[in-house]
Amino acid sequence: xxxxxxxxxxxxxxxxxxxxxxxxxxxxxxxxxxxxxxxxxxxxxxxxxxxxxxxxxxxxxxxxxxxxxxxxxxxxxxxxxxxxxxxxxxxxxxxxxxxxxxxxxxxxxxxxxxxxxxxxxxxxxxxxxxxxxxxxxxxxxxxxxxxxxxxxxxxxxxxxxx
Ligand code: PNS
Numbered sequence: 404x405x406x407x408x409x410x411x412x413x414x415x416x417x418x419x420x421x422x423x424x425x426x427x428x429x430x431x432x433x434x435x436x437x438x439x440x441x442x443x444x445x446x447x448x449x450x451x452x453x454x455x456x457x458x459x460x461x462x463x464x465x466x467x468x469x470x471x472x473x474x475x476x477x478x479x480x481x482x483x484x485x486x487x488x489x490x491x492x493x494x495x496x497x498x499x500x501x502x503x504x505x506x507x508x509x510x511x512x513x514x515x516x517x518x519x520x521x522x523x524x525x526x527x528x529x530x531x532x533x534x535x536x537x538x539x540x541x542x543x544x545x546x547x548x549x550x551x552x553x554x555x556x557x558x559x560x561x562x563x564x565x
Contacts, residue, residue, distance in 0.1 A: 406485040407431040407517075410476050413438050413453050414446035415551045416460055417533055419525035423491035426519060428464045435483055436461065438471040447534055447558060460548045477512035488514060493521045493528075 409424050413436075427434045436457055440450050448456070450471055457469045472479040480488065488508065490501050498518075505516035528546050537543045537555045544552055 404432045404484075405487070406433045406435065406483065407487040407489050408435045408437050408476070408480055408483065408485045409489050410437040410439060410472075410479075412441065412444075412446065412530065413457055414448055414530050415453060415533070415547065415555065416457050417525070417528050417530055417547050417551075418545070419491065419493065419521055419528040421460060421548065422522045422525055423489065423519055424461060424467060425464060427489045428467050431487070432466060434464070434467045434489075435485060436467060436469045437476070437479055438469070439476075440471050440473045442473075448554070452554065456551050456554060459550045475511070477508050477514050480514045481512060486515065488516045490516055490518055491521045492518045493526045 407427050407430070409420075409427055411420060413420060424434060424436055438450065438453055438457065446453070454469055454471060461467045461469065470483070476488065480486075488505075490505070492498060492501060501516075501518065505518075508514050508516060525546075533543050533546050534555070536546075538559055543555065547555065
């Protein structure tokens with residue numbers, strides 16, 4: 404079975420992430436979306452909330468599984484018996500760091516990284532920008548699925564009331 408991993412922080416998942424996940428699901432037998440649990444970084448959403456959003460917005464893809472992991476991505480890939488990591492590239496500026504990580508990962512364990520160009524309509528989207536725009540009342544419906552938009556609005560409303 405050809406199994407790929409799409410890793411990330413997904414705080415929250417955007418339409419750009421979904422584009423990469425959906426296209427990967429057409430290329431591989433199974434795609435595991437791997438959410439990094441980073442104790443050092445407080446997100447807007449908890450790990451469980453991010454997993455819930457990922458499960459909801461990928462439910463149409465029957466060969467996509469959502470998991471979380473701690474530690475090295477290559478160890479997660481080995482445990483899951485996944486041969487390939489798929490990374491979206493939005494722009495040339497993504498390339499330097501992604502190349503470094505890909506070379507480190509293949510050096511550590513032999514896991515391959517495939518770079519997939521992001522659909523140009525999503526090339527400027529980042530979770531951090533979406534949060535910033537939503538925080539100040541901007542419309543993010545083009546950038547995140549409706550379910551995520553609702554969760555964002557709820558979270559930001561709760562934050563304003565506290
Ligand atoms: O969505 P992000 O925050 O850009 O995702 C970054 C991620 C999770 C893909 C990257 O930080 C990662 O792979 N972290 C796991 C730890 C690891 O393996 N580090 C060495 C990479 S060379």
